[in-house]
Amino acid sequence: MLEKVELAWLISFRQVFEVKSFKQAASILNLPSSNVSRHVAQLEDAVGLRLLERTTRRMAATEAGETLYQQVVPLLESMDSALLEMSTAGRTVAGHLKVLMPDLPLLGKWLAEFCCQYPLLSLSCDTNLAPAQGLEDGVDLLLQYGRGPLQSSGWVAKEIARWPSIVVGAPQLCQRYSAQLSLNQLKFLPCITSLSALNGTPWVFKQNDSQAVTVPVYSTYRINSAHLAKETALAGLGFAILPELSCQTELQQGLLQRVVLEKVPEDLVLYAIFNGRDKTPRKVTALLDFLMQKSTGSNQSDWVAWSKGQHQSGAD
Secondary structure (H helix, E strand, O other), X not given: OHHHXXXXXXXXXXXXXXXXXXHHHHHHHOOOHHHHHHHHHHHHHHHOOOOEXXXXXXXXXXXXXXXXXXXXXXXXXXXXXXXXXXXXXXXOOOEXXXXXXXXXXXXXXXXXXXXXXXXXXXXXXXXXXXXOOHHXXXXXXXXXXXXXXXXXXXXXXXXXXXXXXXXEEOHHHHHHOHHHOOHHHHHHOEEEEOOOHHHOOOEEEEOOOOOEEEEOXXXXXXXXXXXXXXXXXXXXXXXXXXXXXXXXXXXXXXXXXXXXXXXOEOOEEEEEEEOOOOOOOHHHHHHHHHHHHHHHHOOHHHHHHHHHOOOOOOOO
């Protein structure tokens, strides 16, 4: 029976019942009087009973109309309350937030601070450098590293932080391959690349027209940790692309050397990726705003934990 009745019919019937006038009901509902009259007639046809007695002087509900009103109004009010509650929740930072992100100490600190600000929020946070599904598995927000243009996925990507990067190598390695340090020769040199993050082995360099240049490299050492990549580079096992911030001390001490090539590596970028095709929940936009504010207000000393590297990717 319910599938034969439209909600608009019930709303029009309720309003006419309460004000005892099609004209006044139409004004309240901001509808033409003919629409309201038709809604009530269609509802009467659906239930097979006359619900309102209409005369030129007055209008009154029939016994069936009285009964229907008493039974339907609580349902309409309950529906309205539920929709209002959902609408309010959409504007409130509350509910269950699912986040997938790298195990980055500073991010963990910020996320804890965010949750302290919003006690109505519950959190599920998983750490993964190279998620295969992420948002398709119901995650609200995905924090992910990237170099160069992101592959089109239908998701919205917002930049959270950016680190200029350089190619480095141990002094003995740079000396051994000094005659081969060029982009064309990289594929013949020992390099350290990511295992699964940042699309694996290709190295990505900046182009003058803002287009990225990818260079396939040979890699015996594939690692999903900037810390491990730096240690491997310090041991002279290969060249690595690292955020300059993460190896400043080693450069100053002469333990690593900057390798100058025809092009510079693309910056390492931390992106926040989310589903922006529909209305984004307030809990997600609030976290995005919070991370952007924190990142904008941070300085190099804030990223000391990052440069020490604890299970995060930064090598390429």
